[in-house]
Amino acid sequence: MELRSVRGTHDILGKDIVKYNIIKKIVSNYANLRSFSEIQTPIFEFSNLFLKPLGEQSDVVLKEMYTFEDRNKELLTLRPEYTTPMIRSAITNNLFEDLPIKLFGIGPMFRRERPQKGRYRQFNQINFEVFGSDDYLADLELITLANDILKSVLPNSKFNLKINTLGKRKNLIEYKAKLSKYFDDNKNKLSNESREKIKSNPLRILDSKNNEDIELSKNSPSIIDFIDNEDKVHFEELKKGLRLNSINFEENFRLVRGLDYYCKTVFEFKTDNLGSQDTLIGGGRYDGLIAKLGGPDIPGLGWAAGIERILLLMEDIDTKNNKIHLAITNENLKNHLIKLINFLNLNNLPFYWNYKYNLKKSLAKANSKKVSNVIIIGEDEHKNDFYTVKKLSTGQQIKVNLDDIKETLND
Numbered sequence: 283m284e285l286r287s288v289r290g291t292h293d294i295l296g297k298d299i300v301k302y303n304i305i306k307k308i309v310s311n312y313a314n315l316r317s318f319s320e321i322q323t324p325i326f327e328f329s330n331l332f333l334k335p336l337g338e339q340s341d342v343v344l345k346e347m348y349t350f351e352d353r354n355k356e357l358l359t360l361r362p363e364y365t366t367p368m369i370r371s372a373i374t375n376n377l378f379e380d381l382p383i384k385l386f387g388i389g390p391m392f393r394r395e396r397p398q399k400g401r402y403r404q405f406n407q408i409n410f411e412v413f414g415s416d417d418y419l420a421d422l423e424l425i426t427l428a429n430d431i432l433k434s435v436l437p438n439s440k441f442n443l444k445i446n447t448l449g450k451r452k453n454l455i456e457y458k459a460k461l462s463k464y465f466d467d468n469k470n471k472l473s474n475e476s477r478e479k480i481k482s483n484p485l486r487i488l489d490s491k492n493n494e495d496i497e498l499s500k501n502s503p504s505i506i507d508f509i510d511n512e513d514k515v516h517f518e519e520l521k522k523g524l525r526l527n528s529i530n531f532e533e534n535f536r537l538v539r540g541l542d543y544y545c546k547t548v549f550e551f552k553t554d555n556l557g558s559q560d561t562l563i564g565g566g567r568y569d570g571l572i573a574k575l576g577g578p579d580i581p582g583l584g585w586a587a588g589i590e591r592i593l594l595l596m597e598d599i600d601t602k603n604n605k606i607h608l609a610i611t612n613e614n615l616k617n618h619l620i621k622l623i624n625f626l627n628l629n630n631l632p633f634y635w636n637y638k639y640n641l642k643k644s645l646a647k648a649n650s651k652k653v654s655n656v657i658i659i660g661e662d663e664h665k666n667d668f669y670t671v672k673k674l675s676t677g678q679q680i681k682v683n684l685d686d687i688k689e690t691l692n693d
């Protein structure tokens with residue numbers, strides 16, 4: 283059998299894992315500064331957790347979930363997103379006593395989509411959620427956080443923030459009905475794929491990439507005519523806040539999101555440099571979802587970023603190689619080497635040792651890795667109990683006792 287990884291999955295290694303860990307560090311740092319607590323939930327949950335909240339007619343539920351029957355006949359699903367598992371966790375761990383709750387998590391999600399650049403079947407998300415506030419300042423805090431994190435991990439990339447409001451759920455339901463009617467009246471102008479969504483999911487027709495659909499959507503009813511005054515004010519205040527924070531944005535009344543649970547504010551950070559998989563971050567409010575899952579009737583909001591998409595845009599990091607290479611001339615000097623390695627370990631000094639006893643090859647390797655220091659052990663070093671530190675930049679060789687090694691390395 284040919285050995286290969288599963289379609290749509292990928293290994294993260296080499297420079298990418300260095301970048302991945304840098305992203306994680308930056309995210310944790312921001313989370314800490316802004317008082318979001320980290321949470322990790324299991325990779326799989328009961329399938330029911332996802333079916334209704336994400337939308338039984340959403341692409342994710344219809345086509346993309348990895349669902350399997352456990353031996354005891356329970357249906358389990360590999361999590362396709364993090365919001366619902368986080369809510370489940372807040373409910374089952376009784377976190378709702380002290381509101382608001384601010385959580386973040388990083389980890390793999392699973393969707394059986396058609397793989398392409400920036401779209402995978404296993405991918406990693408950064409996820410931030412706030413439970414228990416309907417203040418527009420919570421929306422502002424989350425969007426600002428997303429903006430700050432993107433700027434920090436992608437200082438040289440341009441991205442655009444698009445925002446919209448979907449209003450309350452009841453308004454959204456009215457809007458969906460109007461939209462369905464409009465598309466139904468014009469169904470001969472729609473693509474086949476969109477025609478199937480007229481009844482089940484008309485909002486998704488608005489973000490179809492098909493030209494005919496785009497043309498028809500231009501004159502479709504607009505959500506803004508269905509928003510009540512309270513939600514309009516919320517949206518206006520949010521926009522003012524974004525301006526105060528100097529965050530550029532574009533209003534887009536046709537911005538809808540792929541998952542069903544959204545209402546009121548929705549937003550996306552997009553880039554021009556990734557082709558069709560151009561959304562780096564997506565999120566919004568989901569008032570009502572926490573109650574639907576069995577928690578208190580409190581509002582919620584959040585966002586998720588795709589780490590792989592960020593990695594595609596992130597520039598290579600110039601990592602300095604600060605490892606000390608060890609070079610030993612022959613196997614009889616092992617005791618002298620053990621002493622050295624013990625010393626390096628006790629002092630937390632980073633080193634590389636390849637279990638080989640060949641001075642020339644070890645020096646060549648150190649040169650190719652552009653390290654600064656090599657410690658050489660030869661017959662003389664062993665006999666007279668010292669070590670030779672070779673500085674590769676100058677070629678200078680310094681004879682030292684163990685106790686003086688640290689100082690010499692730092693010179």
Ligand code: HAM
Nearest residue numbers: 363400401402405561562563564565566584585586588
């Ligand atoms: P989403 O828009 O489905 O939202 O995904 C968020 C982000 O995850 C996308 O913008 C993208 O960067 C990344 N992403 C999604 N699917 C893939 C894929 N197949 N391959 C690579 N990256 C992908 C959510 O998941 C919501 N739970 C976000 C949210 C949190 N809303 C409120 N709170």
